[in-house]
Amino acid sequence: MSNSVRDQVVAILADQALMAPAEVSDGAELADLGIDSMTLVEAIFRIEETFDIQVPFNANAPTESEFDISTVASIIAAVEGLIAAQKS
Amino acid sequence: MRRVVITGMGTINPLGHDVAETQTAMREGHCAIGPLDIRDADRLVVQIGAQVKNYEPEKLFNRQQIALYDRFTQFTLIAARQALGQAGLEFSGELASRSGVVLGTSGGGLSTQDENYRAVYEERKNRVHPFIVPKLMNNAAAGHVSMEWNLKGPSFTVATACASSNHAMGQAFNMIRWGMADVMVTGGSEAMLCFGGVKAWEGLRVMSKDGCRPFSATRNGMVQGEGAGIFVFEERDHARARGAEIFAEVAGFAMTSDAGDIVMPSKQGAARAITGALRDAHMSCEEIGYINAHGTGTTANDKVECAAIADAFGAHADQVLLSSTKSMHGHLIGGTGAVELLACILALNDGVIAPTIGYEEPDPECALDVVPNTARDAEIGAVLSNAFAFGGANAVLALRKA
Numbered sequence: 001m002s003n004s005v006r007d008q009v010v011a012i013l014a015d016q017a018l019m020a021p022a023e024v025s026d027g028a029e030l031a032d033l034g035i036d037s038m039t040l041v042e043a044i045f046r047i048e049e050t051f052d053i054q055v056p057f058n059a060n061a062p063t064e065s066e067f068d069i070s071t072v073a074s075i076i077a078a079v080e081g082l083i084a085a086q087k088s
Numbered sequence: 089m090r091r092v093v094i095t096g097m098g099t100i101n102p103l104g105h106d107v108a109e110t111q112t113a114m115r116e117g118h119c120a121i122g123p124l125d126i127r128d129a130d131r132l133v134v135q136i137g138a139q140v141k142n143y144e145p146e147k148l149f150n151r152q153q154i155a156l157y158d159r160f161t162q163f164t165l166i167a168a169r170q171a172l173g174q175a176g177l178e179f180s181g182e183l184a185s186r187s188g189v190v191l192g193t194s195g196g197g198l199s200t201q202d203e204n205y206r207a208v209y210e211e212r213k214n215r216v217h218p219f220i221v222p223k224l225m226n227n228a229a230a231g232h233v234s235m236e237w238n239l240k241g242p243s244f245t246v247a248t249a250c251a252s253s254n255h256a257m258g259q260a261f262n263m264i265r266w267g268m269a270d271v272m273v274t275g276g277s278e279a280m281l282c283f284g285g286v287k288a289w290e291g292l293r294v295m296s297k298d299g300c301r302p303f304s305a306t307r308n309g310m311v312q313g314e315g316a317g318i319f320v321f322e323e324r325d326h327a328r329a330r331g332a333e334i335f336a337e338v339a340g341f342a343m344t345s346d347a348g349d350i351v352m353p354s355k356q357g358a359a360r361a362i363t364g365a366l367r368d369a370h371m372s373c374e375e376i377g378y379i380n381a382h383g384t385g386t387t388a389n390d391k392v393e394c395a396a397i398a399d400a401f402g403a404h405a406d407q408v409l410l411s412s413t414k415s416m417h418g419h420l421i422g423g424t425g426a427v428e429l430l431a432c433i434l435a436l437n438d439g440v441i442a443p444t445i446g447y448e449e450p451d452p453e454c455a456l457d458v459v460p461n462t463a464r465d466a467e468i469g470a471v472l473s474n475a476f477a478f479g480g481a482n483a484v485l486a487l488r489k490a
Contacts, residue, residue, distance in 0.1 A: 018152075041218040042155065048215055
């Protein structure tokens with residue numbers, strides 16, 4: 001099993017969406033994956049636990065958070081940025 | 089006045105994973121109390137309880153459901169599936185909006201609280217799972233039942249400690265009787281057999297370390313249990329029109345408050361609830377063949393309960409059969425009245441009185457026929473089910489043979 005940030009984030013999102021990781025493309029939006037707000041909050045919790053980071057996210061205004069959730073790729077990039085910032 | 093009948097029953101409790109298993113165990117006087125198999129049991133003074141054994145939630149719920157359903161909600165949904173499956177009702181349109189759910193629980197998602205307090209206080213974690221609030225709240229089970237079955241009328245939870253289920257079923261009964269709903273899913277659930285849940289009860293010094301022996305002179309306290317009992321209450325004409333099987337009629341209900349002490353029971357408060365349920369059902373006490381006792385196995389409850397029955401029933405108290413099935417399944421706290429209603433239905437429909445097991449020696453202060461140790465056959469036309477709670481709350485249901 002690969003341990004790249006990308007693969008781990010995709011694995012979490014796929015598991016939350018009850019899909020296989022191969023079905024989750026980088027360009028997909030969360031709505032395409034059937035991830036609703038409650039599922040997203042759980043996915044963010046799992047991302048925080050997995051990478052030991054704090055994700056700035058407010059479910060009241062999900063699109064206004066610093067954490068860009070517009071696509072799978074944007075989430076991966078945001079997680080990589082947080083790891084770099086918080087582990088330095 | 090509209091009449092109310094029971095058209096579906098479900099349960100999961102220490103005696104069985106469905107109604108048939110539970111009623112068989114009740115007939116046989118099976119004891120489900122044993123050593124507690126929970127984390128940190130070695131740090132407990134009271135190390136016994138009645139747990140639901142051979143429980144495999146992953147066979148009944150998917151991973152996401154398990155993340156969201158506390159054990160008390162899981163028990164509720166399992167029992168509700170049985171009850172609604174038996175009732176054979178589909179909820180859509182007008183019936184959906186005329187149907188609801190009212191459940192009893194005392195601790196709600198107590199094991200979820202326990203696990204997460206442990207995580208933040210003991211393990212020093214600074215992050216918790218996002219679903220803790222919707223998982224631990226007392227009305228989580230009622231909410232999930234409404235969602236799983238499309239019940240769009242009233243949905244709420246009653247928390248009155250050990251009277252919770254009886255209060256909930258009393259609400260369901262009266263809501264149908266007075267036209268607020270046509271079908272109510274009701275009963276209760278409890279799952280507080282976790283370290284904190286047992287430790288708290290232990291602190292009160294009313295728990296037995298070796299068994300539950302209601303009404304016996306050798307009794308030395310209560311034993312906790314867990315599980316759920318769920319029933320479908322339905323307006324009688326509605327049930328008849330669709331040819332539903334009817335298991336019993338809910339005939340009366342009363343609730344009183346002792347307005348005395350937060351934990352000590354009162355004979356007058358209990359007797360007023362018993363008399364009130366009879367009056368509400370338009371029954372005389374001579375019609376009652378069986379009383380499912382609150383019968384916790386504590387010194388105080390059992391003698392006060394017997395005195396209350398003697399007061400309310402007069403000379404007939406010597407004829408009525410009384411038993412406490414808590415001797416078998418333990419005290420399910422907020423779910424107890426619901427599981428105990430199955431003993432009432434066993435008496436009405438099968439003519440079998442579930443025994444009070446563990447009975448060793450008569451207590452002159454509990455000088456009623458408590459059906460000691462072995463079940464008894466008896467023709468029963470009507471029953472009472474008692475529940476008396478901390479807070480001084482008393483709730484008594486009266487059922488009649490359908």
